[in-house]
Amino acid sequence: xxxxxxxxxxxxxxxxxxxxxxxxxxxxxxxxLDHEDAAALRPVLLELRGLIAExxxxxxxxxxxxxxxxxxAWPGLPDAEAAAGEPTAVLGIHAxxxxxxxxxxxxxxxTAALDMEGTARDxxxxxxxxxxxxxxxxxxxxxxxxxxxxxxxAALTAAAVVxxxxxxxxAAAAADGDFLxxxxxxxxxxxxxxxxxxxxxxxxxxxxQPIQQPGNTYPGDSRPSTPSGHPTESSTPSPSAPVPxxxxxxxKVPGHDRLPKLPDPPHGGVPPVLxxxxxxxxxxxxxxPLKGAGEGSQAPGKG
Amino acid sequence: METLTERTTAAVDTAVPSSAFAQAYTELSPAVLGxxxxxxxxxxxxxxxxxxxxxxxxxxxxxxxxxxLRTLVxxxxxARSVDFHRRQGRQPNTVQHDPAADPRVTxxxxxxxxxxxxxxxxRELLESLSEDQREILTLRVVADMSLEDTAAVTGKTVGAVxxxxxxxxxxxxxxxxxxxxxxx
Numbered sequence: 001x002x003x004x005x006x007x008x009x010x011x012x013x014x015x016x017x018x019x020x021x022x023x024x025x026x027x028x029x030x031x032x033l034d035h036e037d038a039a040a041l042r043p044v045l046l047e048l049r050g051l052i053a054e055x056x057x058x059x060x061x062x063x064x065x066x067x068x069x070x071x072x073a074w075p076g077l078p079d080a081e082a083a084a085g086e087p088t089a090v091l092g093i094h095a096x097x098x099x100x101x102x103x104x105x106x107x108x109x110x111t112a113a114l115d116m117e118g119t120a121r122d123x124x125x126x127x128x129x130x131x132x133x134x135x136x137x138x139x140x141x142x143x144x145x146x147x148x149x150x151x152x153x154a155a156l157t158a159a160a161v162v163x164x165x166x167x168x169x170x171a172a173a174a175a176d177g178d179f180l181x182x183x184x185x186x187x188x189x190x191x192x193x194x195x196x197x198x199x200x201x202x203x204x205x206x207x208x209q210p211i212q213q214p215g216n217t218y219p220g221d222s223r224p225s226t227p228s229g230h231p232t233e234s235s236t237p238s239p240s241a242p243v244p245x246x247x248x249x250x251x252k253v254p255g256h257d258r259l260p261k262l263p264d265p266p267h268g269g270v271p272p273v274l275x276x277x278x279x280x281x282x283x284x285x286x287x288x289p290l291k292g293a294g295e296g297s298q299a300p301g302k303g
Numbered sequence: 304m305e306t307l308t309e310r311t312t313a314a315v316d317t318a319v320p321s322s323a324f325a326q327a328y329t330e331l332s333p334a335v336l337g338x339x340x341x342x343x344x345x346x347x348x349x350x351x352x353x354x355x356x357x358x359x360x361x362x363x364x365x366x367x368x369x370x371x372l373r374t375l376v377x378x379x380x381x382a383r384s385v386d387f388h389r390r391q392g393r394q395p396n397t398v399q400h401d402p403a404a405d406p407r408v409t410x411x412x413x414x415x416x417x418x419x420x421x422x423x424x425x426r427e428l429l430e431s432l433s434e435d436q437r438e439i440l441t442l443r444v445v446a447d448m449s450l451e452d453t454a455a456v457t458g459k460t461v462g463a464v465x466x467x468x469x470x471x472x473x474x475x476x477x478x479x480x481x482x483x484x485x486x487x
Binding site: 041044050053066067068 | 322325328329334336337338341348351355356359428429440441443447450469476479
């Protein structure tokens with residue numbers, strides 16, 4: 001066994017050279033070579049044997065973990081025992097062997113385990129933090145699942161109610177037309193409630209028509225506007241507002257106010273295209289066009 | 304040649320892989336590195352790590368003490384080197400053009416010595432041998448393996464190994480003679 005200790009590298013090199021010579025002589029002796037051939041081959045074979053590294057290569061992090069090296073310790077590094085002056089056999093490894101990468105990474109992890117105040121976290125804290133993080137992620141996942149599931153459940157309930165009510169109404173509809181209208185309204189209200197969508201309000205009566213105010217770019221849009229007259233949000237009209245160019249005829253059912261019937265979209269579900277040029281906004285006497293909707297919403301003559 | 308300590312051998316025989324593995328790495332990795340260098344493997348250090356990573360799960364099944372462990376280690380190293388050469392045969396090695404390494408420029412003697420590195424001359428001579436002869440000679444000289452162990456690693460008979468070794472040495476001798484005549 002080749003050992004290297006405090007006696008220095010020279011002795012180890014001598015020992016190694018002796019080992020190499022013995023090995024080469026044994027090899028040459030086993031091949032019945034004459035003296036001249038053996039002499040010619042010896043330096044070449046010794047040079048080939050010189051390819052053997054003098055020390056083990058520094059292990060990779062994975063390999064260092066398998067080697068079960070203690071943190072920051074690589075067998076070539078002088079340990080406390082060696083520092084105290086005791087000769088230590090380190091199995092043929094130079095004291096100047098580079099420390100493995102794993103040791104450096106361990107040191108970096110130790111540094112990362114320090115909190116902002118410079119105090120080291122103990123293992124329990126780290127485990128606690130990890131478990132809290134896991135719990136938070138699990139709760140977030142449950143919340144997302146619940147949010148995705150609720151609308152689906154409401155829609156299913158609404159469909160079941162509609163089917164049951166429709167079956168009951170169908171039986172009575174043949175006899176009483178008024179009952180059919182009432183039932184249709186009730187179904188609309190129930191569906192709207194379950195699906196959390198607000199049913200369209202009834203069409204305004206002629207004496208309740210909204211007053212056109214300056215600053216609104218669309219009739220019926222009562223949102224506050226910017227000084228330039230543009231709405232602060234998207235300019236999509238509310239569903240209850242009368243659309244210019246669309247016949248907002250109210251189908252009157254005796255005893256009931258029905259919703260205004262809008263024409264079908266031209267291309268299967270696409271809402272009707274609004275005219276690019278809006279109708280001229282009527283000037284209100286005494287109204288300030290620069291005022292917002294909130295300020296100018298009073299009826300003329302009130303102030 | 305027995306290079307592993309008695310403690311290592313005992314640890315291997317009693318299937319205690321942890322300390323035995325570290326001991327095996329310390330004792331055998333220099334020879335594995337040298338073997339892979341002699342076989343011309345790119346990045347021999349990384350392949351050495353691979354060899355010992357592959358050895359670790361098999362440590363408990365090693366039989367035959369230190370000789371058995373050495374045979375297993377070099378069997379893995381041999382397989383890795385064969386894999387490397389097969390892979391290299393399938394796909395050409397592409398390197399970026401480096402003007403400093405352009406072979407059309409004559410190197411100085413110093414540059415040649417540096418490029419050769421340790422054992423450069425011997426490796427150059429090895430290139431003149433056949434693949435089998437090169438493999439046998441490397442295992443016998445660098446890995447320090449017996450004829451029987453070499454036969455086990457390469458999957459050949461002892462007689463075939465002996466014959467290949469003899470031819471390899473004769474080939475090296477002839478090559479050296481030709482070189483000597485050329486220099487004169």
